[in-house]
Amino acid sequence: METATLIIVLVIALALFFDFTNGFHDTANAMATPIATGALKPKTAVLLAAVLNLVGAFLSTEVAQTISGGIINEDQISHDIFPEIILAGLIGAITWNMLTWLLGLPSSSSHALFGGLIGATIVGVGVTAVNFGVVMSKVILPAFIAPVTAGVIAFTATKLAYTLTRRYDSKPDGRDGFRFGQIFTSSLVALAHGTNDAQKTMGIITLLLITAGLQSASHPEPQTWVVFACAITIALGTYMGGWRIIRTLGKGLTEVKPAQGFSAEASTASTILASSALGFALSTTQVASGSVIGSGLGRRGSQVRWRTAGRIMVGWILTLPAAGAVGAAAALIVVWLPVWGVIIDAVLAVVIILFLFMRSRRDEVTASNAMSEVADSGRAVKVKRNPPPTRRQRALAREEARRVAAAEAATKKAAKAAKAAERSESRPKDGGPR
């Protein structure tokens, strides 16, 4: 019994660690733009992001219930082995995250978590223990649909923002005001991040409590202390992660105009919030990347760099099965060696965490690696420096050309007339009486 309690405590600690790294990693996604465009002071931005993540975690628990009450069939599971399986799944997720981080591959920590959990469950309990219907409709399909949705929305919103503020008379267009607006949209992104990503850890811990028999399966909503613990951990992670960005910003950034950034963030926030309300467990990074690409395409004279976009896509598709494989391997150890397996897994987890910590201390943080995958995905779209004119601008230019031509013709005519007049004037001057 005591080892069981120990394992439960260990799994909760590991899950909270995962939550922390998630916040740590994703601060840049929400707050990089307003800091970069000078809308917010860095300290304020990071504090705001942390507070809003905290608030967001309390807004809705739909996503947590998807994980705790949906993707695993609890009735198929014996109580004494499942905490070890969750441990194995978490180790799979954390290992895969570390690998992608070291290799610089785009990835999603949320999908790593699901992959690890599903892989470990299949190996440790059996295929029937995973409810593939829920996995498909709440995790896999949203993973493909949500970024596209966000991209389409961002495209439309960007077009709208530019069209509404475009002026043809070269008076100020007020687009600077989007810089101010970004304070609010970035805040919404931070809030949305809290409603989706903090929930995943709550879901894992609640699943653990249910399978360990500490919570009834008919009430899959997370307990209050779980909500508080996860919310505070993700806020703390966000706050700590922010300092890493602050140290490095201002050494050169990708080029995102305020109007574009505003639209991209508005669509990211609305997509994530709407999905959270229906319990879709999304990757916030992927949604934000979809928005950035979509909004880039919404600007005039933009083209997709297919090679970069393809690299990002491959990383996304790979995450779920790869983390699943690692989680399955970790679960295999537990299944083969009942007691020693858990110890091996725990030691593995500690080693990985220590390695991550050392690595993050050693790594020199530069603008290139602090600027989040979202900013990175902006490179998938190339925007011309001098965009082609809109139809109305072309019409205005034509009219202007016609006017200039007419004016030129008029001056020529006038000059001719003046010359003629001069000639006719000079004639009487010569011979005229004076």
Next chain:
Amino acid sequence: MTINWLAFVQVFIAAFTSAVIVVGFYALGLRLLVRAGRAPVVAPAEFTDAITVISEKEARRAEKAAAKAAKRSPLTEGQKRFALIGAYACFAVCALAVLGGLLLIVFNH
């Protein structure tokens, strides 16, 4: 395996409408603000070495340009006031849309 495709449509419609309302009304508000002769100039918060931030000089120049444009603008005082009220109304619609959306999420379990 039953997949609730309607849920995806719901998410798309909800997200699309809210994003378009927020971005559209914000842009419209900015447009009206400019029309009212109050071009928004956001000076950078102390953090000036990021690339796209405007310097103080540029901010002053923009303010001057806005003032000049406002002088050139043939709008009457009444029209200007109307535009200003419209601008604030647009921003209010934005804020209400965001608040409404959040309340919908919190209370619609």
